[in-house]
Amino acid sequence: MRILLFLSLWSLSLIPVSGQTDFYTQLADSAEVLTKQTVHYDPSYFKLDYPNGDVPASKGVCTDVVIRAYRKLDLLQDPKTYLPGDLVCWNLGGGITHIGIVSNRKAADGKRHLMVHNIGAGQVLEDCLFSFKVIGHYRYGM
8 A cells, every 4th residue: 555655646746747847948048048148256245225136247156146047037927927835925115024825716807816914914815916016936845
């Protein structure tokens, strides 16, 4: 029985996730485009704007490659990139940030998922994905 369960679970890991290849191909292409720019390695400290600040375009380190590649994809405003279980972080203004979880349910117009969050009125299910400035979108990979 354990062997059957193991084989079943293992076979599920071989099933491609819809859209996954396109995303990773785009991310790889985005990173490759960065190699066409002249950037000198510079680990100096730079004061950055928050959110979405960046070091000067002609300078950077390894983390800047990753950040710049993701930014080229401009995923934060595309409702199709938000899937149930994703984490979303917002900037509410005045130095206040907020976080919520994308739910399985869609908004009344069907264009985006509802969010589960607690902004002071208790835990709610609400259509607020783009009500505030999105500053982070995360998915935990297993």
